[in-house]
Amino acid sequence: MTNRLALTLTFAAACADEGRATETSPATTTLPGSTSTSASTGVDTSSTTTPTTTASSTTTESTTADPTTTTEALTSSSSSTCAGPDCDMCQDGETRCTGDVSELCKAGLWLEYERCDPEQGLSCGAEGVCEGPCAAAKLGQSYIGCDFYPTVTSQHDDYNKDPHLFAVTIANTTAAPATVTITRGDADVAMAIVEPGSVEAVTLPWVTELSEGVGPSALVVDGAYRLRSDQPVTVYQYNPFAATVSNDASLLIPVNAWGQRIVVASSTEAFDFPGFYTVVAAHDLTTVTLTPSATGKAVLAGGGVMADGTGQLVLDRGDVLQVLTDSGDLTGTLIEADRPVQVIGGSKCLFAPIDLFACDHGEESIFPVETLARTYVIIPPAQYPDGLQENPQVVRVIASEANTTLTFTPDQPVAKLLAKVGDFVELPSDTAKFVVNADKRVLVSQFMASAGSHPAMLLAVTPEQWRTDYLVHAPPSWEVNFVDIVAAQGTTVMVDGAAIPALITIPGTTYAYAHVKLSNLGDGNHRITGSDRVGVSIYGLQTAGSYWYPGGLDLTPIPPG
Secondary structure, eight states, X not given: OOOOOEEOOBTTTTOOSSXXXXXXXXXXXXXXXXXXXXXXXXXXXXXXXXXXXXXXOOSOBOBOOOOSBOOEEOOSOOOOOOOSTTOOOOOTTEEEEETTEEEEEETTEXXXXXXXXXXXXXXXXXXXXXXSTTOHHHHOSBSOEEEEOOOOOOOOTTSSSTTSOEEEEEEEOSSSOEEEEEEETTEEEEEEEEOTTEEEEEEEOOOHHHHSSSOOOEEXXXXXXXXXXXXXXXXXXXXXXXXXXXXXXXXXXXXXXXXEEEEOOOOBOBTTBOEEEEEEESSTTEEEEEEOOTTOOOBOOBTTBOTTSOEEEEEOTTOEEEEEBSSSBOTTOEEEEEEEEEEEEEEEEEESSTTSOOEEEEEEEOOOGGGOEEEEEEOOOBOTTTSSSBOOEEEEEEESSSSEEEEEESOOSSOOEEOSTTOEEEEEEEOOOEEEEEEEEEEEEEEEOSSSSOOEEEEOOOGGGOEEEEEEEOOTTSSEEEEEEEEETTOOEEETTEEOOOOXXXXXXXXXXXXXXXXXXXXXXXXXXXXXXXXEEEEEEOSSOEEEEXXXXXXXXXXXX
């Protein structure tokens, strides 16, 4: 057999946590084909070359693959490293089904490649790989996926209980209805049908071990919800959902786009309201190592985390580690894991700037280091109530690599060298619009300042991860909702089918922006499209309270600088 598979091994999608015995002799195939996914919409455009079938194998025990996300081209050579009664020799690139598990031959060993989860509409097909729109090879890496972990985070204690509700919204951009199931541990929690082109909101019970109090840090077994869909969807979480005094929202990253190295974005503890980060595992026996930044070495010990912010601990699927400050700021803390994890950073009640007394819950899902870039376009949000003025914001640029040099266009009055991983510069509250360039990958966080409304938190998205099509939700319970758009000059942008006025150029750059007020007359669902890729953030405002989140992004690995 001469054909071999050149395959992207994305084990983050659905790796199992133990080997399993096979009781039948499954047929094997070798896949010479490849797949591709559109970078701008949620519609899959994959195609696969018909595989070649090989002889059936004998009864074996499969070996669990290392679930890290790697890209590796398998060659046509086979290995003779496996021998004995418990081993079935195979040729590299062959695939087979063992029950609901797709197995891949690598170095002469059968390794689990992907579990074909029926809740995600998957089955193991004749070619030995998972079939269905949620198969890992079809999804690619973006904010669109089929497996998510909504996670309650620390919230002001006046707003983390009834009548305030934690919720998720689920957007379906495909042409088929999406059946969504939500569980917590082994317990069924909710189910929803999301029609094509629509968004559904689902409220979920608070997880009080995570939302209430001011510490200590804790590991909560089965603390996260698990949301699975049989069609690719996008998911946002709201803490809480309806407009009130202390809100924020996060774009959730699907499991297939999680990472193993994350630099935390959080905020400074103030008036006994701690900053936090949470770590969530999708696989049993996930080992997590914590390395605090220069500002993150004073935490409330607990859950396996030391008072100096260090720790190494093991999480199982659905477990949540929440780390809270004792003082200082967790921003820049490095989280490393041997399997992909989700990290959410923020504050129980965020102050921005720190000396302005009005706070609001803040949180964001943090993008893996491998998806970060060197260029970001930064604009302030519009100000409550009518958007005629711009709201000041505080901006931080956080190093993911040592000795990172920054430049700003137009220039900004901050230090330009970040010496260590996790070091950051903070731009004071202002309405400046600029492009930040770095010689290495950086993470950029934005904090809406207490001005017309209360603070909220956002992570900036690099132009390299922008898209051309977004379906988002802006709850009409807010007095006013906006979408902010950043794009290359000359890009035509449509919001809900109507062209918006020409974008405003950022001086000295090739980028432009717009603030667009969204209608509250409908169901809160909105579509934004561009003639070229655009960056989108969504936010809601009222006299007291706000939320802010990125509308979406690709999460393609970007080579380091």
